[in-house]
Each structure stands twice: as C-alpha cells, then as structure tokens.
Amino acid sequence: MNAPSSSSIAATSIPEAFGGPVGAPVGGAGALREHPLLNGLNEPQKQAVCLPAEHGLILAGAGSGKTRVLTTRIAWLMQTGQVSPQGILAVTFTNKAAREMLTRLSAMVPINVRSLWVGTFHGLCHRLLRTHWRAARLPETFQILDTGDQQAAIKRLIKAMGVDEERFPPRDMMHYINALKEQGIRSGQAEAHDAHTRRKVEIYAEYEAQCQREGAVDFAELLLRAYELLQQDEALRIHYQQRFRHILVDEFQDTNPLQYAWLQLLCGPQTVIFAVGDDDQSIYAFRGADVANMRAFERNYAKGNVIRLEQNYRSHGNILTAANALITNNADRLGKNLWTDAGEGELIRVFQGVSDLDEARYIVDEIRELTREGFSRHQMALLYRSNAQSRVLEHALFQAGIAYRVYGGLRFFERLEVKHALAYLRLIANQDDDTAFLRVVNFPTRGIGARSLEALQVEARQLNSSLYNAAASLTGKAGTAVSQFIRLIEGLRVETSGLTLPEVIDHLLDRSGLRQHYQAEKDGQDRLENLEELVNAAATFADDPEAAHNIDRETGEATSLLADFLAHAALEAGEHQAGDQDEAVQLMTVHSAKGLEFSAVFIVGLEQGLFPHENAMMARDGLEEERRLMYVAITRARQRLYLCHAQTRMLHGQTRYCLPSSFLDELPEALLQRINTVPAWSAGSYSTGWSDAPAVDMATRVSARAAGAAESAGGFHVGQSVVHAKFGAGVILSAEGRGDEARVQVRFGQAGTKWLALAYAKLEAA
C-alpha cells in the first residue's frame, strides 16, 4: 500500500531545534552522552538511547534490555530538551507493555506522563477516532466490536443475506475480512476472480454497511479508519505529523502492513522513528504480522542506521548457544548473535517420556527437586505449544498438591455474564447497536422468541433502521414483550442519567433481571461474583483520573465516561483473573510467554506434529515461524532448561505415536544432558528414579496391546521406531494383515504417513 506522497517516503531528517546537524558523529553529542540516565547501560544500549535525530532500527535480541532502552530513550529525549512530552508517540502491541513503559518512565523522569501518547496501536487509533469522530464519519457513540461480537455480527448478516453458512462459514469470513482490512483493502478494492470470492466480497461490502449503520467498529476497522482519516484529511495529518517529533515503536516485527502504513502517514518531514524489534521473535505472522516491515523500514527509513543489542542479561551460556544454533537454521534473517558473560551454566536437560502422563510425572518430580534446590515456584514455567496440553499437566500438578497458575483462557470482559451486562450498557449508550440488542433482548428470557425477532428484522430492513428503532416503532401493535423491553431500556436511560458509572451498572443489574437470574441459577454463584466485580471494575475505572481522561474531547462527561468504559472493556479484555498465588508454577503457551523470563523452564511436548505443529506446515515459511517460536521458548530460561517429549500422547481422544521434534536435532549434542534413553517400547516403565504413584498408565497399556497379535506383524509392532531406506526414521502407527499381506502404517518425519507392505518395504527396527 502506498501512503500519500506527501508523507510516505523517508524524507531526510531535518535537524531538530536542539539536535545538531543530522548524522553528526556520535562523539558530537558527547555532552549528552554523559547524562545520568545512561548509567549502567552498555555501549550499544547507550548508542541506541542517544541516537541522533534520525530514523533508526534497533535489533534487540531476547533479554538484551529492549524495554529499558526504549524507555530510557524517551526519558533522555525529554530531559535533554530535545522534545516535549507532547511530541512523543510510543506504540506497543499490548496494554501491558504500554503500562510497563509508563511505569518505568515515571520512575525515571518527574513528568506528567499523561501528556505523552503511549499505547497500543488500537488504543491510539481509538483515541484518534473518538477525538475526530465527525471527520472519520462515525457516530459519536460508536462502539467497538470484539472478536466475538464481530463474528456474531457476520453470522447475523450471512443469515439475513440468505447465504449458505456451510459454504461461507462466519469464522472464515471474519478472517477474510480482517485479513483484507489489515492490508488496507476495502470491499470496493478487493480482487475477485471467481464466483465464490465475488460472493465473499459482497458479504464484506454488506458487513461494512451494517457496521456503519450500527455504529460498530471492529478491531481492524479501528486501524483502517484511523489510517483513512489521516490519509484523507490533510490538515489533520499535518497537524499530527508536526506534533509527533519522535515515534517509538516496540515489537516492530509484529506490525502488519496497515500498522506500518499508519506509521508512515504519521511520519512527517520532521518526525523521527525509532523502531525496536527482533526478527527472530516474530511469531505472529499467522495473524497478519509481516517481518518484511523490518527490512522495508531499514531500507527506506533507517538506511543502515541499525544498532544491534546482542548482549543478553538473562540466560546462561549454554542456553544461548542452543538458541543461536537453532535459529541459524532460518534463512533470511537480519542477523544477530546473542552472547553473555554469565558463564556456560548447566547443560540442557532432555527428557523422553513413554507417554504424556509420564512426561507430566517427570515434571512434577523435577519441580519438587527444583524446590529443594531453592528455586521458587513462580520462577518455574511450563511452556507448551497448544493450550490443550495444559490439562495433563494441571492434573498431575493438582494431584501432587503443587500450586500452579494457568495463563490464557477466558478473560474477564469476555465472560458471558459480563458481556450481557455490558450489552445493556451499550444499548444505553447507542441504541443502534444491534449486536448488543440481540444479545440481551431475550436475556434473561422475557418471552421474545425467534418469531418476534424475525418480524423485527424484517421491519428493520424495511425501515432501514436498527432493531431497536424498529421495535420502538412497532411498539403499539407488536405485543407487550418487545415493547416492554424497549420501555426497560428507555427506563434505564432515564433512571441512570444522574448516577455514577458503578451505580448505573448496579442499577442495571437489578432492573434487567440479570442479578435475579443468576441468583436463581444453580451454578450462578461465580457469575454473580463476576457481575459484582464488574461494578467494582467500573468504580476503579471512574476513580482513575488517568483512565478517565484518556481521551481529550470536549463533550459532556457522564456520557463520555460511559463510552470510555465500554471502550476500555473492549480494548483491554481484562487481566486474566485475580487470585494470583505467589508461589505458583506458571503454565502458558509459548506465545504468551514472549517477553517473560523464568529461572527454570520446561518446554513440553517437543514432538513432530505438535511442536513444530503440523498445521503450521501449510503456511508459507511455517516451519521457520515454528522455529522462531522454539527460539522464543528457549530464551525464556535464565538458568535451567528442560526439553521434554513423549512417545505417545492423547490427542483428540486417541493415542498418538510421536517422533521427537526435529528441533531437538538442531541443538548441539554437547549442550544436552539426556536424562534417560528409553529403548523404544521396552516393557513397562522407564529409567529415571521415579518413586511414587503406581504406573498403570498409557505406557503399560500400550505395551500390552502392542504385544498382542492383532497389532503386530512380521516382527514389528505398533509404536515401534523403524527406519526406512528412503523415508528415514518413523513410528509404526498401526498394522494389518498377515504373512505376505502384512502392512504397517508408519509416520515418518519428512515423508508423512505411509502404508508399507512388509514384503516389499525394507523396514528395519531403529
């Protein structure tokens, strides 16, 4: 996508009032480099912080002090008078990162951090759109659709259009639409060379119209609207270009094309962009991130002004060496090698379990050992590729009485009961919000069934109005149920007009019947508590001056606080849950571990097909992204690293025979300490000093089964590791037939799964 010529290209930087000539030798800024803020930084870090007023790319490896450099640079820029707080724009990907930046910053400089723009891409775009809603052609009360809302809206639309849901699944349509938006493509510009795609584009177009009608904006739309706003409104664009002298971007490798284009638009002739990222940690290509942005930025903006932060302050040497060795197998890297002066440290422990249960038991045992050695539990992490893997681990930890905490899963504002309460709130704020309307029009049930709703939708279509307005216009004749609902909402609007935000919610919970509903429900206790928690959250939000004044607009404050809270709920899905146990082992996916560090890390389930994940192989460069994921996982560990895999694993309710991950082969053997070597399918248990718990597990059962005639053939048995002359190493999945007709199904690493006739194939036991 091309940004308008006025702003798109790396204009030569113009010296800032203070900065001295562009490209001045580093020594020229000598005085500035004596600043106390720089104490304790290493040379490249200092260079990065003190980069003259030119675009720069900081290649910051894992554990190299990236966040510190970013925040120190902001503080340094301000303290040395090169820029005022208003001239700073700092962009992150998560709210957490934004918060952390602000926290660190306010510890460094005595400055009112509210005057800086620090936030996520989505948060900042939202801020732009709230401020300039008219210019963006949005209703003042526009609402944000989260993923669930968006999918519901698309599904509703597909039904209304009479499109076959089988051929156009709402989920796929959502991905399709979002992918286009992330490339800046509107329905009008989307290419369609076949009938199916043309239909998809039509749905996209209808979806755009529906959102506009309802005043709904999805996540991708926040970015796209803000982009178009700046692109089309020259005065506005120039205003912000002149305001933001320094744009700082965190996790640059995770930007998608639209975000990059947005940055380009904001980058005026006097703007300096400071981008920090690590191409080796790009693990979000599957949701549209494009590492190519780093190269493009280097080429068009930084122009060789690249600083590498390669000293790692986190991990011991062996761990880093392993990570480096692994990532070397990726082609087309920007290039970077981490080092440390912390010493080699321990070897990396590799454990092979007979089954996933076996693996879990080993981990439990090892956690106890680590505790004896003095590791604290919250400094231990269990990292896995997919969430489904947590169950076995949780079970084992629970049985062993080890406190643990699972990250991920349902977030607070995504809980059903909370969404219901918010939907009432949204209807108060914006009655055209059909998604909210449909969510609660009959919840708690008030006798409005599918029939009345269908009639309503027909009516709304005819009037070209929202469901709410259609309902209001029908009120006289359409029976009491619908009209009572309308009266309920209107009543709420009146009754809550003078109340504070938490009071509004509290009142709404009673009037809507939500509270009573969950009181009556058997298992409603948790849900009730969450509703009370929502009132608390609103109180906290209303009391927090920073949050409340996040948006500088000049409208009435009661409404605006409500709107702000709703936006907050959508944009900040809520910290996972309270009840943090201090001494809990941390369980999470590798993805969510990015940016974190632990003294001891277990990487679990290192098997072909799982990690690297088989589905990832469909994607272009899928294996490379998996490898980066593994790189991220390894570099989370400070001191001790365990790599675990199992020979069998329950997956989708079936036992699966697994080969060790190819990533294990990419690590230098000298760095590894093999905890055990399980002879393939030797009977019974295995060799580690395993003490308690009688082991009637998958292993024994499988072995017993493998010994039976039905699943063995010609000296081979199910689960056995074999070698084929052409396909290499594999595992026997199943067998059938006897004598000359005996065949076995084998899964090979590269070649996939094959049926081989024993009479012909040259199979050998591994």
Added chain:
DNA sequence: AGGTACTCTTTTTTT
C-alpha cells in the same frame, strides 16, 4: 421456551 441428544471440530492470540 427449555432441555437433551447428536455432530463437529480441534494452533498459536492481542486488540
């Protein structure tokens, strides 16, 4: 309108 039985799916995730 609400409950039950059946089918389908199943990578990662923030906003």
Added chain:
DNA sequence: AAGAGTACCT
C-alpha cells in the same frame, strides 16, 4: 476428550 453449536423433542 471435551466443548461448542445445532437440531429436535417435549
């Protein structure tokens, strides 16, 4: 295996 979603029955 398990959860979600759908269709169907009461």
